[in-house]
Amino acid sequence: MSRLAEVIPLAEVERIATVQAKGRSMAQVKAQEGCAYILNSYFYDLSTGRPVGHVKARGEVLSQAAWNCYGLSWDTGADVRMEVIPDRGGENWLSGVELLAPGRGPGAELDYPAAYGGRRGRSAVLLAGERLVLYCSKDGTSQAKTPEELRDELAELGREYAAGESLRALGLDSGGSSQCMFPGGEIHSSRRAAGYLCVWVKKKEDGRVKGRYRVVPSVGVNIRSGPGSGFPKGGAYSRGTTVEVLELRDGWGRTKEGWVCMDYLEAAPDGQEGQRRTDSGVAIVPDLIPPGSANRPGGVNACTYITVHETGNTAQGADAAAHGAYLKSEAAARDKVSWHYTVDDRSIVQHLPDGESAYHAGDGARGPGNLCSIGIEICVDRGGNFEAAKANAAALVRLLVKEHGIPLERVVQHNRWNGKDCPYTIRHTAGAWEEFLALCGGNTNSAPWYAQAQDWVRTQGVSGVDRPGDPATRAEVWQMLYNMRHGA
Numbered sequence: 294m295s296r297l298a299e300v301i302p303l304a305e306v307e308r309i310a311t312v313q314a315k316g317r318s319m320a321q322v323k324a325q326e327g328c329a330y331i332l333n334s335y336f337y338d339l340s341t342g343r344p345v346g347h348v349k350a351r352g353e354v355l356s357q358a359a360w361n362c363y364g365l366s367w368d369t370g371a372d373v374r375m376e377v378i379p380d381r382g383g384e385n386w387l388s389g390v391e392l393l394a395p396g397r398g399p400g401a402e403l404d405y406p407a408a409y410g411g412r413r414g415r416s417a418v419l420l421a422g423e424r425l426v427l428y429c430s431k432d433g434t435s436q437a438k439t440p441e442e443l444r445d446e447l448a449e450l451g452r453e454y455a456a457g458e459s460l461r462a463l464g465l466d467s468g469g470s471s472q473c474m475f476p477g478g479e480i481h482s483s484r485r486a487a488g489y490l491c492v493w494v495k496k497k498e499d500g501r502v503k504g505r506y507r508v509v510p511s512v513g514v515n516i517r518s519g520p521g522s523g524f525p526k527g528g529a530y531s532r533g534t535t536v537e538v539l540e541l542r543d544g545w546g547r548t549k550e551g552w553v554c555m556d557y558l559e560a561a562p563d564g565q566e567g568q569r570r571t572d573s574g575v576a577i578v579p580d581l582i583p584p585g586s587a588n589r590p591g592g593v594n595a596c597t598y599i600t601v602h603e604t605g606n607t608a609q610g611a612d613a614a615a616h617g618a619y620l621k622s623e624a625a626a627r628d629k630v631s632w633h634y635t636v637d638d639r640s641i642v643q644h645l646p647d648g649e650s651a652y653h654a655g656d657g658a659r660g661p662g663n664l665c666s667i668g669i670e671i672c673v674d675r676g677g678n679f680e681a682a683k684a685n686a687a688a689l690v691r692l693l694v695k696e697h698g699i700p701l702e703r704v705v706q707h708n709r710w711n712g713k714d715c716p717y718t719i720r721h722t723a724g725a726w727e728e729f730l731a732l733c734g735g736n737t738n739s740a741p742w743y744a745q746a747q748d749w750v751r752t753q754g755v756s757g758v759d760r761p762g763d764p765a766t767r768a769e770v771w772q773m774l775y776n777m778r779h780g781a
């Protein structure tokens with residue numbers, strides 16, 4: 294795991310504390326404190342281990358600088374806020390790098406020491422509405438970020454829960470210090486940080502019952518072989534999955550496939566319709582645009598075509614959930630833009646019922662693209678896995694084809710309706726569209742795709758196609774495979 298962002302409702306926070314490691318490893322601190330979450334926290338002098346800046350823990354001032362700044366302040370935990378410290382701080386405070394603060398909204402210039410710069414593993418705390426988000430990425434991985442990239446990613450994460458201007462985020466000690474243990478995953482570093490932020494959550498066993506629950510975090514939850522994070526992992530449930538909890542023990546629930554931490558589940562309403570899910574197991578998460586919004590016209594969609602788009606949004610964190618939030622915003626209503634599904638590398642979010650028309654094809658309110666097709670946007674966010682996103686989109690197409698009886702010939706590019714160069718990446722990668730259609734047609738065994746192509750080439754006795762990795766050849770071979778499958 295190289296990046297984790299755990300969302301904790303403040304109402305569920307029992308206590309937050311800054312704990313000095315005093316030579317102990319993160320795992321030892323966590324075990325002795327018995328907290329649910331632990332994350333490296335304050336900056337410290339590497340040679341002496343002494344905290345730097347403002348640190349007050351459980352009423353005891355560990356370090357105080359001569360200046361005031363914005364930092365985290367809290368008395369017990371659920372009251373955590375960003376405040377001018379030390380002047381207006383409570384029983385606990387913590388300074389760091391102001392990533393999002395009053396007067397320093399998303400996109401604003403940052404002010405940090407040179408040592409904090411560069412692309413590194415990052416630790417941070419984000420306050421978004423009624424949520425506390427603990428963030429950690431591993432140093433030296435593709436998830437390492439500059440402070441500005443971290444700020445932007447946190448702003449995107451936070452927009453799911455609150456307006457951009459009200460978001461607050463503090464950068465904690467980063468690089469080799471970045472490490473955490475959360476119920477949903479862990480990031481380890483060989484460095485023993487001087488201090489950790491520990492979060493305890495309220496015990497929820499009381500009143501909990503066996504039954505149907507839905508997975509809440511955007512990263513999903515791990516499935517373990519026993520009731521605790523010490524047991525081996527055996528897979529994960531993606532966000533929105535409905536699970537049946539058969540047994541409860543120590544805050545963990547046993548499902549058909551293994552144990553999951555109950556803190557990540559919310560009770561699924563009774564009488565809920567059967568959950569839609571692709572044949573590859575990805576749950577379809579409804580996040581519908583409110584009825585009456587200007588970008589939800591409410592007309593009838595004939596569902597005779599499926600239109601494939603790419604979001605064109607390469608910003609970090611511009612995933613399916615983020616687009617769901619966007620479609621419910623005033624900007625999307627004003628611009629009259631909408632579609633039915635957004636797909637990223639781990640989830641599928643539905644914005645409109647299939648049977649309602651939308652504004653995605655660019656061919657006018659009465660255009661056949663808008664009136665007859667189901668619009669799917671594939672995410673191209675930086676840091677996301679585009680191949681996995683395409684595979685999920687193809688799985689969604691397979692489901693829609695089955696549900697609505699849409700022939701594969703009517704799975705089309707946005708380009709068909711108004712000439713727009715969309716889906717851009719697919720259109721500009723030789724063979725990618727044919728490969729996508731083959732996946733939509735049920736050819737799920739695409740890895741490695743060229744093995745099948747080579748077999749075909751061998752049986753057909755075609756000469757000169759001995760390097761199927763070559764883009765031109767790849768396109769030709771896929772076209773041939775596709776034509777064969779559809780009898781063209």
Ligand SMILES: [Zn+2]
Nearest residue numbers: 602603707715
């Ligand atoms: Zn498009």
